[in-house]
Amino acid sequence: MKKIEILLISGFLLLSILVGILIGYVLLPKSKDIYQNISIEDPAVNYLYKMANPSDDVSTLRTLYETENFSNEYILATAFVDFLKEHPNYTENISNEQIDEYVKKIFGNISYTHTSGSVISEYLCSFTYDNTTQNYQILIGCNGNFNERILRKITSAKKSNNEYVLTEKSIVINDNFDKISEGEDTAITIYNDVNHTKELRRITYKDTAPEISLDDYLKDAAVYEYHFVKENNRFIYKSFKRIN
Numbered sequence: 001m002k003k004i005e006i007l008l009i010s011g012f013l014l015l016s017i018l019v020g021i022l023i024g025y026v027l028l029p030k031s032k033d034i035y036q037n038i039s040i041e042d043p044a045v046n047y048l049y050k051m052a053n054p055s056d057d058v059s060t061l062r063t064l065y066e067t068e069n070f071s072n073e074y075i076l077a078t079a080f081v082d083f084l085k086e087h088p089n090y091t092e093n094i095s096n097e098q099i100d101e102y103v104k105k106i107f108g109n110i111s112y113t114h115t116s117g118s119v120i121s122e123y124l125c126s127f128t129y130d131n132t133t134q135n136y137q138i139l140i141g142c143n144g145n146f147n148e149r150i151l152r153k154i155t156s157a158k159k160s161n162n163e164y165v166l167t168e169k170s171i172v173i174n175d176n177f178d179k180i181s182e183g184e185d186t187a188i189t190i191y192n193d194v195n196h197t198k199e200l201r202r203i204t205y206k207d208t209a210p211e212i213s214l215d216d217y218l219k220d221a222a223v224y225e226y227h228f229v230k231e232n233n234r235f236i237y238k239s240f241k242r243i244n
Contacts, residue, residue, distance in 0.1 A: 033160030040166075044235075045157045048164055048228050051106055052237045054081035056152075057120035057144035058172065058194065065150075065170075065194045065224075068241050075112045076127065077119035078237075079103045080138070084123040093135040094127075108229075108236035120144040148174050150194070151214040164228040164235055167243075169221040171200065173212055188212070193222040 038045065054077045055061060063071050079102035084090060096114045103112060114134070118126040125142030129135075152170030159165070172191045185204040190212065192198040200220050203210055214221065223244040228235040 033162055035158040035160045035163075035165070037156065037158050040154045040157050042157065044159075044164065045154065045166060048235060048237075049154055049166055049226070051082060052078065052226055052228075052240075054078040054119050055121045055144075056150065058148045058150050059145045060118070060120045061150060062194050064240060065222075065242075068224075068239075070107065070110070070240070072112050072115065073117035073119075075103060075107060075110065076115070076117055077121075078106055080127055080136075081119065081121050081123050082106060084138075093133070093137055096129075096134045096136070099136065105234075106237050108231045108238070147176070148172060151212065153214060155218070162230045164226075166226040166228075168224045168226065169214070169218055170224070171214055171217050171221050172196070175209075190217065192217075192220050 054074070060074075060077065064074055076099065079099050080094075082105070083094065083098060083102045099114070103110065114129050114131075114136075116126070116128045120142065124138045124140050126139045128137045128139070130137070150170055150172050152168055154166050155169050156167040157164065170193070172194050174189045174191065174196070176187045176189075185206055186209070188203045188205070188209065189196075190200045190202070192200055198220065200217055222242060224240060224242050226237070227239045227241075229238040230236075
């Protein structure tokens with residue numbers, strides 16, 4: 001009789017433990033991904049950063065840095081640059097299906113529409129969409145913003161099984177050389193972001209423009225994070241946000 005009681009008690013305790021584990025698994029929040037720091041020279045970091053950046057021109061990047069959202073034009077521009085990187089010297093019309101493939105490759109399942117737009121890069125400067133043929137024509141050879149430029153670089157990176165997070169610091173340099181009269185000093189103003197929220201330094205010169213190094217302003221630079229999430233066995237560009 002005692003053996004039966006012991007077995008019943010043991011069975012009850014075991015069942016209680018199993019139920020407790022099940023409840024904990026269902027109700028308690030799942031543990032977050034465990035990240036590990038990785039080198040900014042890691043090939044994956046380099047690949048993802050280049051994939052996410054169709055341009056280094058302030059005019060092209062301004063909306064992204066102001067809103068921290070992917071505009072329709074930015075999505076298409078990023079896809080076009082990635083397509084042309086893999087198809088150098090491509091001169092034919094580009095179909096919307098071809099661009100769809102690269103949008104999905106970079107951003108995953110994201111909403112966008114096919115339309116005309118611009119991007120200042122070494123690969124192209126504008127793309128024009130024909131609704132009738134559903135093809136794009138591209139224009140190359142245009143110049144960027146001469147009065148304002150952005151200096152930026154990845155300063156740290158980390159990864160988990162399901163995500164890469166790249167941290168970038170940047171400053172914006174504004175030059176007034178198109179607004180001065182002959183003989184006047186040229187002024188360079190260094191800001192922490194594209195909105196000119198904080199002036200970091202103002203430099204005047206007559207003949208030779210001084211070299212500006214981002215490393216001298218890292219403490220006050222704007223800080224952003226690129227998030228890449230694993231989807232269908234590849235990492236897609238999920239979000240861009242400011243963290244300071």
